[in-house]
């Protein structure tokens with residue numbers, strides 16, 4: 001058992017779930033939700049803060065500010081509390097209530113943007129709010145996870161090597177795209193060390209990251225309403241777009257096997273299954289994808305029949321009605 005004195009020192013980095021019994025595919029899920037921030041964003045937050053401190057941008061007494069759909073905000077709230085920084089998180093109406101309250105419990109100030117920017121959606125509105133805060137107070141330090149190299153370098157240095165170590169025979173790596181920090185860090189690592197590994201990006205339908213039309217997205221974590229500046233598409237072999245109703249179906253399928261994962265895990269797994277079915281129907285490859293967080297924060301959304309019904313009812317009564325959702329929505 002490890003003994004720690006700072007909450008960020010504990011982070012399970014070697015846990016994988018074999019999804020073969022669930023989906024009958026050689027697909028493994030790297031679980032990133034077991035740390036005190038509850039998500040993969042702890043890795044990026046730690047590296048971004050370390051780089052800002054090392055470069056002298058971040059000094060004692062500073063106020064950190066960041067735009068986050070939730071998990072980065074929780075990770076920064078936790079790290080800021082431990083290091084004695086003040087932290088202002090700018091999020092939007094998609095952020096789960098529990099996530100917001102968690103940030104506040106760590107002492108963060110949370111600003112919730114509810115009006116989307118006319119062309120760049122809620123993300124555009126959040127970024128403009130951060131810019132206004134920085135313009136009004138010179139003590140504010142915007143870490144900017146959308147631009148900071150620490151975001152992808154964290155995964156290049158930890159997440160990707162952990163996957164490589166566990167899977168010397170890896171064929172396909174499937175990764176969800178939010179800021180694209182995880183995707184870019186892992187893609188660069190495998191391009192450098194094992195270029196034959198296929199890199200497949202997964203995004204939510206309604207995200208503009210890979211050039212698709214903007215649309216409604218309710219589940220936080222993946223997708224963007226403006227193109228992530230960290231993204232370098234030359235490092236990616238393929239992209240799979242997943243409708244949120246599929247995200248929910250896959251999340252709920254995993255609960256039937258005793259695994260309660262966050263929404264974006266369902267998207268990543270769904271994307272992996274779609275890609276594998278199209279490219280390797282014989283199941284002759286080894287694939288890994290990543291679970292960014294666990295399911296507790298999604299109990300009132302992804303895992304609540306009423307929310308699913310209210311949010312996707314029109315999709316449920318359409319042609320393609322996922323059987324399990326018929327049960328929960330009644």
Ligand SMILES: Cc1ncc(COP(=O)(O)O)c(C=O)c1O
Nearest residue numbers: 071178179180181182221264292
């Ligand atoms: C739940 C969840 N999944 C996926 C992601 C995407 O990770 P990245 O920003 O590294 O692309 C995030 C990022 O905030 C997240 O919170």
